[in-house]
Amino acid sequence: MTNETLANNTAELLTVDVTVVGGGMVGAAIALALSQAGLRVALVEKQAPAQFDPGSAPDLRVSSINLASEAWLTALGAWQPLQQMRLCPYQYLQAFEQPQSVVTFDAATIKRSHLGHIVENNLLQLALWQQLPAELTRFCPDSVVKLSQTSDSAILTLDSGAQLHSKLVIAADGGNSQLRQLAGIGTNGWQYQQACLVALVNTPYPQQDVTWQQFTPTGPKAFLPLPGPQGSIVWYEDAARVKQLAALSPQQLTQELLKAFPAQLGKVEVESSSWFPLARMDANSYYAGRVVLAGDAAHTINPLAGQGVNLGFADAKLLTELIISAHQQQQDPGSAALLSRYQRKRKPANLLMMSTMDGFYQLFGNDIAPLRSLRQLALTVASRSSMLKALVARYAVGSE
Template identity: 45%
Template sequence: MIQAFDTIVVGAGMVGAALALGLGQQGFNVALVDRASPREFQPGAAPDIRVSALSAGSERYLASLGAWPGILAMRATPYQRLAVWDEASSPLRRLLPSRLTEVEFDARRLGASHLGHIVENSITQRALWQAAEAEPGVTLITGHSVRDLSQDHRGARVTLDDDRTLEAQLVVGADGAQSRIRELAGIGVTRDQYQQQAMVISVRYRGAVEDITWQGFYPTGPRAFLPLRPAGDAYPGECWGSLVWYDQPERLAQLKAMNNADLIAELHRQFPERLPELTHIDAKASFPIARQHARHYSQERVVLVGDAAHTINPLAGQGVNLGFQDAQCLQQLLVEARAEQQDIAGLALRQAYEQRRRPANQRMMLAMDLFYHLFSNRIPPLHLARNLGLGAARALPFARNQVARYAMGLDEQLPAPIQGILNRLPRLGGL
């Protein structure tokens, strides 16, 4: 039997689930498919190892979908301050005033209650699934992966691993960085694997919930702290937190092989001094990091969103925030196309989507690299200045602050002079 829908969204991660929910609310008949099955939420359990900093823009989007209260009812930690600084042991560092080596943003100075929230990915996903399940326009199909895809001028068909066939005008690939839909549609990628990997460590620490998320840039990569909630009655006076250590894969393998007591000692030796006193390590995992961009965001009746379309260096935590922007943009275009009685997989819509989202995603990819270079001093400042040109060199102190604001999701636009710097940054062609 063939089940017919307006749209099939493959991948019910944070981005796919948000898009399907939004489309369902706009009266579309949507199938939302994921190979994973939902996990129960356990209030007292240790946090999931995968967490994301959600920007104020993402919070507004999730609130507009009605999913934000569900996230808050489970767990989310607001942060009021955000700091980044250079930990490079360069002789220059001691000569520079700290305002040049450290940048701190404070919500109070920006007239806001908070800068963003740290949320476990599974909680954002669960809140979206709950809302999607309550939405009559959305059919959630979990525990099944996509086996095949075919498309022609009449429509697209997706075959699942239980031989079920779904049919729709449009298929959205929201199935992550290794997207099967992207592969089945024959869309290639450009990919640049960073030499570093990211190791995430779930920890408990002594002290109150921190109101700050921070990141120190070392020559081998950044080391970051993200605050989470109190650890509960069983551990009075302790809180959960998430650490991220970027380094060479061999170094991270060495760290992963350590027992927890040795790793805690090493974290205190190697992390910035302001790391709170760690009491326990709950979990650790490392992730390869790559800058990957689909060559096209669509092919006939297939459109890509989120990590299926682009992955970026997670050092400023913008991946899912960009994915949510893709979802919002695509939803708006689909609603407009339907109102004008156009084909929702038509060329005009797909071109408009690509024109709006590709430059924005590309800008953020480039900003990540500039952000990294400006803080880590991997390229000596004079060399960097020479590469960027004299005008850009004069703009560097200004650039540092502006790029950090943009890269961390506080500003939506980069000022034009900084965009000029991005265009001149070496080794970033071919995206």
């Protein structure tokens, strides 16, 4: 699939039920679910995903996909093609401060074979794109230059000159959503002082099935397994230090990693690295008129517990269910009643997860003595209570 073959599907004027702007993981899943249900859908995306090359190095952007997201992606038919490309299941999740006192959450405690999978963002996006039906109209590479709204339609003018009339426009164009701004929806939130360095590493182990996170006063250090001996590390630090680390050669970064990370990392070698700023953002409203937000366009969360795209898929699942049900009853998919129902359900759930992650970030990310005692107590209680461990494991897989 190349940009050329997807491009220029640009009728001068097109009327559809729903237009999705942003064909990343969340937007592509929404476009797929709606077109499978028989709605007329258009998808606008800046850049199509590249073809899969089995010999290629893994994408540096990887996500931990929980069981709830996996179940929905399976129902959409995108999980099986992803399995044929590359992904890595993990059975154990470990959290610790001191490497000698590790709390382990095991998929077996909730009678599952795995707690989740580590997937490469671009491959999951590609697996979804591969399922998009021919009837879906793609505008790619393209983007929105103008939005106007009437009482019964939203009108988008694209860079290519095409004009799209839709009953509903879904903004799934990421954290810096242009469509959110065009719709006049403000946000609140902040940039964290910390940033995170992400590196692809070769480990000395043939295959791992555990993802772990060590909490230290300067920030968490995490390992995520990838297929075969490879893995991904995430290193949270003060933003200036992260930028400094990201400028090192792979050999120099390997030395820094081996000094800073706990022994269970093993003698790794860095292949490549990048860094990401960390921001918390919550849109003031999830909709304005006939424009509705989903995924990172609506909220961005500290990636500490790997929940961002899982929350996005939960938005996408609910929103598409509401739209499909309205469509089946020949009701308006862009009605204020439908969009406010979506917001009432998803906004509090997303805010709760954001605040929980911030609580963790505060509790585990500093060296104030009372908090040190509190987190030691939390980890000790967690390590001794099988009920609590099962509860955390269920929360991690997205079922509670």
